[in-house]
Amino acid sequence: MKHFMRFSKISKAFQEVPSQYVYQINPIKNFEPIKQFRVIDLEGNLVAKEYNNIPKEILNQIFDLMISIEEMDNLLYMSQRQGKISFYMTSFGETATTVGTTAALQPQDFIFPQYREQGSFMWRGFTIEQIVNQCIGNHLDGGKGRQMPVHYGSKDLNIVTVSSPLTTQVPQASGAGYGFRVNGENKIAATWFGEGAASEGDFHSAMNFAQTLKCQTLFLCRNNHYAISTPTDDQFRGDTIAGKAPAYGMRTLKIDGNDLLAVYNGVKYAREQIIKNKEPFFIEFITYRIGDHSTSDHSVLYRSQEEIDSWKSGNNPINRLGLFLKKQGLRQFNDDHDNQIRKDVRNRVIAALKHGSEQQSPSIQDLFTDVYDEVLPHLQEQYTQLREHLTKYKDQYPINKFKGGL
Amino acid sequence: MYKHLLKLRYAYHPSIKFTHVHPSTQYTPIKMTVREAINLAMDEELAHDPNVFLLGEEVGQYQGAYKVSKGLFQKYGGDRVIDTPITEAGFTGIAVGAALYGLKPIVEFMTWNFAMQAIDHIINSAAKAHYMSAGDQKASIVFRGINGATAYVAAQHSQCFASWYSNVPGLVVLSPYDCDDAKSLLKAAVRNPNPVVFLENEILYSESFELSAEARDPNYLAPIGKAKIMRPGDHVTIVAFSKMVQYSLKAAEQLSNEGINCEVVNLRSLRPLDRETILESVKKTGRLVCVEEGWPQSGISAEITALIMEAGAFKYLDAPIQRVTGVEIPTPYAFNLEAMAFPKTEQIVDAVQNVLKGVR
Numbered sequence: 001m002k003h004f005m006r007f008s009k010i011s012k013a014f015q016e017v018p019s020q021y022v023y024q025i026n027p028i029k030n031f032e033p034i035k036q037f038r039v040i041d042l043e044g045n046l047v048a049k050e051y052n053n054i055p056k057e058i059l060n061q062i063f064d065l066m067i068s069i070e071e072m073d074n075l076l077y078m079s080q081r082q083g084k085i086s087f088y089m090t091s092f093g094e095t096a097t098t099v100g101t102t103a104a105l106q107p108q109d110f111i112f113p114q115y116r117e118q119g120s121f122m123w124r125g126f127t128i129e130q131i132v133n134q135c136i137g138n139h140l141d142g143g144k145g146r147q148m149p150v151h152y153g154s155k156d157l158n159i160v161t162v163s164s165p166l167t168t169q170v171p172q173a174s175g176a177g178y179g180f181r182v183n184g185e186n187k188i189a190a191t192w193f194g195e196g197a198a199s200e201g202d203f204h205s206a207m208n209f210a211q212t213l214k215c216q217t218l219f220l221c222r223n224n225h226y227a228i229s230t231p232t233d234d235q236f237r238g239d240t241i242a243g244k245a246p247a248y249g250m251r252t253l254k255i256d257g258n259d260l261l262a263v264y265n266g267v268k269y270a271r272e273q274i275i276k277n278k279e280p281f282f283i284e285f286i287t288y289r290i291g292d293h294s295t296s297d298h299s300v301l302y303r304s305q306e307e308i309d310s311w312k313s314g315n316n317p318i319n320r321l322g323l324f325l326k327k328q329g330l331r332q333f334n335d336d337h338d339n340q341i342r343k344d345v346r347n348r349v350i351a352a353l354k355h356g357s358e359q360q361s362p363s364i365q366d367l368f369t370d371v372y373d374e375v376l377p378h379l380q381e382q383y384t385q386l387r388e389h390l391t392k393y394k395d396q397y398p399i400n401k402f403k404g405g406l
Numbered sequence: 407m408y409k410h411l412l413k414l415r416y417a418y419h420p421s422i423k424f425t426h427v428h429p430s431t432q433y434t435p436i437k438m439t440v441r442e443a444i445n446l447a448m449d450e451e452l453a454h455d456p457n458v459f460l461l462g463e464e465v466g467q468y469q470g471a472y473k474v475s476k477g478l479f480q481k482y483g484g485d486r487v488i489d490t491p492i493t494e495a496g497f498t499g500i501a502v503g504a505a506l507y508g509l510k511p512i513v514e515f516m517t518w519n520f521a522m523q524a525i526d527h528i529i530n531s532a533a534k535a536h537y538m539s540a541g542d543q544k545a546s547i548v549f550r551g552i553n554g555a556t557a558y559v560a561a562q563h564s565q566c567f568a569s570w571y572s573n574v575p576g577l578v579v580l581s582p583y584d585c586d587d588a589k590s591l592l593k594a595a596v597r598n599p600n601p602v603v604f605l606e607n608e609i610l611y612s613e614s615f616e617l618s619a620e621a622r623d624p625n626y627l628a629p630i631g632k633a634k635i636m637r638p639g640d641h642v643t644i645v646a647f648s649k650m651v652q653y654s655l656k657a658a659e660q661l662s663n664e665g666i667n668c669e670v671v672n673l674r675s676l677r678p679l680d681r682e683t684i685l686e687s688v689k690k691t692g693r694l695v696c697v698e699e700g701w702p703q704s705g706i707s708a709e710i711t712a713l714i715m716e717a718g719a720f721k722y723l724d725a726p727i728q729r730v731t732g733v734e735i736p737t738p739y740a741f742n743l744e745a746m747a748f749p750k751t752e753q754i755v756d757a758v759q760n761v762l763k764g765v766r
Contacts, residue, residue: 086558087558137739137740137741138740141740144738144740145738145739145740145743146560146561146736146738146739146740146743147560147561147739148558148559148560148563148739151560151739163562164519164562164563165519165520165522165523165562166492167492196491196492197492199491199492199493199496200492200493200495200496200523201493201495201496201523202523227492228463228464228468228471229464229467229468230463230464230489230491230492234489234491235491235492236491301468302467302468361740361741361742361743362738362740362742362743364742364743364746366738366743367733367735367738367743367746367747368735371734371735371736378734379734379735382733382734386733386746389752389753389756390746392756393752396752397742397745398742401742402742
């Protein structure tokens with residue numbers, strides 16, 4: 001294990017440097033805002049030709065996944081309204097950021113998600129069935145029915161489990177990135193967070209430590225304009241979140257988050273820079289949350305339908321990528337095929353919901369496992385008491401629905 | 407009067423209806439939900455004292471994450487009902503600072519589970535300030551939010567913090583059950599010069615109770631440190647607070663069909679604990695069952711059990727004390743697992759039957 005050792009003491013002896021001084025009071029108020037990197041315009045025309053370098057197969061796979069996620073999100077949102085699952089969060093309008101980024105990363109890179117990154121999960125192979133089973137909380141769920149919906153994770157796919165308290169994942173990514181650097185690994189820790197989550201104190205600590213400790217961490221901010229109902233004007237001042245990053249001494253990019261090619265190229269560049277310089281990188285994606293915050297939200301209460309529609313029709317990641325592919329002749333299939341993809345996904349989600357709801361719930365033993373590395377005696381005792389209670393009141397509990405019964 | 411509404415950047419949806427009435431009108435409804443009772447308490451206190459203000463995430467224009475602060479932003483404006491950026495550590499620190507200056511903040515946490523990052527401000531700043539400053543610095547501040555299990559929200563949204571906060575000297579810790587409790591205890595909390603931790607329950611928000619004539623009075627404040635006997639009885643004492651009072655009352659009803667009369671004590675105040683009421687009840691019945699949603703180790707029931715040993719009530723006990731608590735695990739999500747993780751009526755009935763038999 002390589003350690004970062006200082007071979008000479010840094011001297012803080014005073015030295016007069018005349019260029020350090022000014023002789024008039026001129027406070028700094030507003031920095032020049034950072035501009036958004038863009039490759040295709042709102043109609044899918046190429047405006048930065050040297051970045052038209054993504055293989056055709058990958059572009060098509062990305063497009064297929066983006067429309068699949070749209071269909072899946074639609075259905076799962078409705079299934080919550082129908083009482084089939086208790087909660088869901090859609091990612092309408094933001095899939096270019098998540099899918100594009102994950103496609104540009106390597107499979108060994110760790111991802112620390114927030115909660116709106118089904119694009120990252122599914123690009124790496126997380127299936128519709130895994131998502132639905134997790135949302136239902138049946139015995140097939142990889143999380144043993146422990147977590148509320150959309151709180152999935154996967155060790156195999158190197159994606160850390162979603163955790164509810166906001167922004168805690170960000171300093172964790174700094175820590176993991178530190179480990180990767182110290183061990184000389186060709187890995188980065190990429191972490192997602194919204195512009196609202198960037199108000200938390202953990203954001204500051206994470207950024208500061210990543211740069212001072214030289215962590216192989218990629219900060220990915222989805223600025224989707226709303227944190228539940230709080231618009232960006234009430235969340236922060238200054239030049240969005242990207243404007244804060246250079247103050248930490250960090251390389252920073254602001255990217256048009258609804259432009260898939262810009263996302264892909266930007267993230268690819270950032271990853272190379274992180275591995276080469278062994279320093280973190282910050283990217284902010286400017287995008288828009290077309291849907292509600294979650295199924296517990298009704299966003300027309302705080303924003304107008306006109307505003308939502310203006311983004312949905314005027315600056316939509318799926319439309320922009322689709323138009324680009326058509327104009328360049330890169331889309332392998334026609335509209336009928338796309339409709340078929342959507343139909344297949346719908347059927348698959350419906351089948352998964354049906355199959356998932358017929359499954360048994362997790363075993364009651366899973367109440368007591370994994371609290372510690374082994375089931376300690378006091379928990380064993382409580383398990384025994386529970387079994388006695390369930391035996392006594394077996395008509396009051398649907399025991400046949402528990403995997404493994406009593 | 408409507409000018410401040412025009413300044414709102416976002417027109418709120420016309421489907422928002424106010425279901426409670428301004429306290430200045432003659433008629434106050436007799437039955438309301440706990441949510442409305444808390445709303446009414448905050449409304450009355452905001453009107454009564456210009457130093458009182460409410461802050462938290464989504465409390466203003468969104469009408470509250472659980473709609474508890476509905477209508478308050480429209481009535482009192484953005485200077486008294488403040489939507490904060492997302493940082494519990496940040497806005498709690500700001501609120502404590504305002505309180506040290508002399509304002510009276512009500513800090514709303516979306517859930518007490520998210521207040522853990524702010525606990526340093528609550529305990530190291532608010533709770534200890536008066537003592538450490540030899541009485542110079544007062545922090546008259548109320549911290550409120552939902553506590554304990556809600557349903558289908560798993561480990562990071564379901565913890566009960568009653569034992570954590572009731573452990574700390576300098577804090578007042580209250581936990582209401584019905585509308586009377588919610589309204590008059592919250593008013594008392596706001597007017598109390600000490601920092602108060604107010605533990606609400608999301609499921610109780612939607613439950614309706616009758617508001618007594620006493621609690622309807624806008625000047626009535628509940629006494630802090632007094633428990634309430636919800637149902638008198640001679641055979642067994644059941645001590646509970648918040649949601650568990652409901653299950654305890656159901657258990658008592660069920661047991662009365664078998665001729666067992668339980669006295670149900672609603673603690674309401676966890677710190678200071680109403681030791682007198684608990685002891686008098688145990689002296690009368692000789693048998694005690696403590697119910698709480700939180701984990702057993704170092705919980706409220708553990709404190710009550712120690713109290714009985716120390717305060718001279720030991721000789722009145724006819725049987726060992728029974729505790730009914732949450733299972734000692736992070737709360738799982740799957741419906742069947744979650745249902746078994748917290749006490750319900752059946753477990754309380756079992757515990758009463760055990761204490762009557764004198765078995766553990």
